[in-house]
Amino acid sequence: MVGFSSPAQSGIVNDLGLSIAEYSVFGSIWTIGAMLGAIISGKIADFFGRRVAMGFAELFCLVGWTAISFSQNAWLLDIGRFLAGYGVGILSYVVPVYIAEITPKNLRGAFTAVNQLMICCGGSVMYVIGNFTSWRTLALIGTIPCILQLLGLFLIPESPRWLAKMDKWKECETSLQRLRGANANISQEAAEIIEYTEMLKQLSDTGMIDLFQRKYAHGLIVGVGLMVLQQFGGVNAIAYYASAIFESAGVSSRTGTLAMVVIQVPMTLLGTLLTDKSGRVPLLMISATGTLLGCFLTGLSFLLQDLQLWKDSPLLALIGVLIFTGSFSLGMGGIPWVIMSEIFPINVKGLAGSLVTVVNWFGSWIISYSFNFLTKWISSAGTFFLFSVASGLTIIFVAKLVPETKGRTLEEIQASMVLFTRKS
Numbered sequence: 001m002v003g004f005s006s007p008a009q010s011g012i013v014n015d016l017g018l019s020i021a022e023y024s025v026f027g028s029i030w031t032i033g034a035m036l037g038a039i040i041s042g043k044i045a046d047f048f049g050r051r052v053a054m055g056f057a058e059l060f061c062l063v064g065w066t067a068i069s070f071s072q073n074a075w076l077l078d079i080g081r082f083l084a085g086y087g088v089g090i091l092s093y094v095v096p097v098y099i100a101e102i103t104p105k106n107l108r109g110a111f112t113a114v115n116q117l118m119i120c121c122g123g124s125v126m127y128v129i130g131n132f133t134s135w136r137t138l139a140l141i142g143t144i145p146c147i148l149q150l151l152g153l154f155l156i157p158e159s160p161r162w163l164a165k166m167d168k169w170k171e172c173e174t175s176l177q178r179l180r181g182a183n184a185n186i187s188q189e190a191a192e193i194i195e196y197t198e199m200l201k202q203l204s205d206t207g208m209i210d211l212f213q214r215k216y217a218h219g220l221i222v223g224v225g226l227m228v229l230q231q232f233g234g235v236n237a238i239a240y241y242a243s244a245i246f247e248s249a250g251v252s253s254r255t256g257t258l259a260m261v262v263i264q265v266p267m268t269l270l271g272t273l274l275t276d277k278s279g280r281v282p283l284l285m286i287s288a289t290g291t292l293l294g295c296f297l298t299g300l301s302f303l304l305q306d307l308q309l310w311k312d313s314p315l316l317a318l319i320g321v322l323i324f325t326g327s328f329s330l331g332m333g334g335i336p337w338v339i340m341s342e343i344f345p346i347n348v349k350g351l352a353g354s355l356v357t358v359v360n361w362f363g364s365w366i367i368s369y370s371f372n373f374l375t376k377w378i379s380s381a382g383t384f385f386l387f388s389v390a391s392g393l394t395i396i397f398v399a400k401l402v403p404e405t406k407g408r409t410l411e412e413i414q415a416s417m418v419l420f421t422r423k424s
Contacts, residue, residue, distance in 0.1 A: 005240040007130025007257065008138055012077070015135075022074055024372050027240050029078050030085030031365035037089025038357035042350030044090065049166075050098040050159045053090060055150060060087030062146040069139035084142075085361075092337075093357040097349065100341035101159040102179050104189075105409045109275035109338050116334025120268040123239070124261040131254050160190075161410075164197040165346055196411040197346065211351055219343040219417045222402055223356040226336035229394040231363030233291050234387030235328055237371040238321060244372075248380060249301060249317035256318055260325050267329040274330075279406040280339060283331035284398045290327020292391035294320045299384030306381060320384075332394070336360075342405045345414040 005027050013023055037057065045053040064084025071077040096112050103111040122145060130138050157179060163172040172193065176186045211220060238245065246256035274283055297320030304313040344352040374383045405413050 004126050004130070004135075004138060004142065007127055007243060008135035009241070009243055011135040016072075016074060016077065018074060020372055024369055026074070026078055026081055028365050028369035030081045030088070031236075031361050031368055033082040033085025033087075034089030034092065034361040035358050035365065037086040037091075038093055038354055038361055039089075040354070041090040041093040041357060042352075042354035045094045045097065046162075046165075046350035049162055050094055050101070051153050051156065053094045054098070055153050057087040057090035057094065058146045058150045058153075060084065060090075062087075062143055062150075065139050065142040065146065068142075069136050080139075089357065089361055092360070093353045096337045096341040097353060098159055100338070100410065101161040102157070102175075104180070105407060107276060108342070108410075109280065109335075109406060110272055112338040112341055113272040113275045113334040116329075116337065117265075117268045117272050120264050120329060120333070124265050127242075127257045127261050131257065161193055161197070161346060164193050169194065192409065192411060211348060211355065216344075216348060216352065218401075218403075219414075220352060220355075222343060223336075223340050223352065224359050225397055225401065226339060227356055227360035228363055229288075229390060229397060230332055230336050231360060231367055232387070232390040233288075233328070233332065233394065234295055234324075234367065234384070234390070235291075235333070236364045236368045237383075237387070238324060240368050241371060242321070245298075245321065245380075246318070248375075249298075249305065250314035251318050256321065259318065259322055263322050263326045264329050267326040268333065271330040271334060275335065275338065276406060279404050280335050281398060281402055281404045284335050284402065285395060287327050287331025287333075287335075288391050288394040288398065290330065291324050291332060292388045292395070294322070294324025294327055295384045295388035295391060296320070297323065299381045299388065302379065302384065303381035306379065339402065339405060342410060342413050343403070343417055 009023065009027075012018060012026070018026065037060075041053065041057075044056060048056075061084050064080045064082070064087065067076055067080030067083065069080075071080060095115050099112045099115060100108055126138065126142070129141060133141075157175040158171070160172045160176040160179070163169075163175055173186065173190050176190055176193075177184065180186050180189075210216075242257055242260060243253035246253045271283060271287075298317050299320075301313040301316035301320060304310040304316070310316075340353060340356050371383065374386075378386075403413070403417065408416075
């Protein structure tokens with residue numbers, strides 16, 4: 001869905017006669033659906049299990065893509081986009097949590113980051129295909145991953161940590177054995193999961209108000225803060241409106257979007273490989289520094305264009321967007337989701353994860369809806385300079401507050417988060 005809006009924009013606007021405001025609604029309404037999906041994602045995943053939640057979400061995505069493909073007016077187009085967003089909102093929480101809960105500690109970061117790599121690859125494929133096909137065909141292509149994941153859910157085990165939480169001890173051990181291999185010794189890992197789960201069960205049931213207790217404060221600040229800064233760095237403005245940005249800067253939209261694909265996929269792959277080697281915090285720092293530079297150069301190119309001071313400013317815009325894309329793909333794209341899946345104990349993971357995911361999608365909606373208006377109100381240059389300021393704040397935030405989680409079990413991470421809060 002991320003790679004759909006940009007290549008489809010001109011075709012949808014021309015075929016259905018949408019105004020800028022109407023297309024802004026279409027571009028942003030899926031984030032409203034995603035917010036609603038995120039609100040219930042934790043409850044669904046906690047009550048029915050991670051696999052059922054993923055299947056439920058994919059059904060909404062499948063119906064949404066189909067509605068978009070066959071829409072003949074703006075309202076059906078928006079309904080399809082909303083439904084797909086609802087499904088994505090659930091998936092954006094459940095998938096990283098499921099991956100974090102099934103993988104060993106030395107591979108957890110890389111496996112969770114692979115989720116972002118797959119999102120990147122999917123978006124890149126949509127960018128490329130969208131340059132050569134109609135928007136209706138592109139929407140139908142979007143149904144293919146939904147069908148594949150629905151079928152794939154029958155082949156994967158349930159999360160052993162969720163099974164332990166539900167007192168399904170035998171199923172927990174069976175799932176863990178299947179994940180680690182038939183000949184693997186799982187006794188220590190299973191014992192740690194069961195012991196930690198039993199300890200958490202001694203606590204009272206947790207409601208939304210309980211999330212704001214002091215012992216969860218550090219995790220909540222880190223999770224919410226990273227999601228806010230990720231979105232206010234401008235990623236979805238560039239992702240949703242890349243073609244329009246390139247055209248207004250004087251760059252061929254086809255050249256620009258293809259160049260983004262060439263940069264995005266290998267940088268996301270590099271970030272995935274480095275997550276468990278260099279650690280989360282160093283990658284976030286490097287990534288945020290790069291997004292700051294990319295937005296600054298893009299803003300500078302628009303400023304020079306407005307002042308008619310440099311005839312090669314379109315090239316600077318292209319370089320700026322590519323630096324932003326590569327840098328974001330390296331760390332800020334995937335690592336906030338990795339950390340979100342690691343820092344909350346399982347007794348509050350559903351509520352806390354839902355809250356963090358809602359914040360992410362709310363920020364996405366603000367940026368995707370307001371971007372076209374911001375470029376008119378404060379100019380394209382001013383908009384990208386604002387994004388660069390957000391990246392600067394990200395660097396400070398990561399340096400001061402974000403913990404390093406590399407090479408530690410989920411139980412160790414969550415215990416240390418509580419200890420940090422007590423000391424501060």
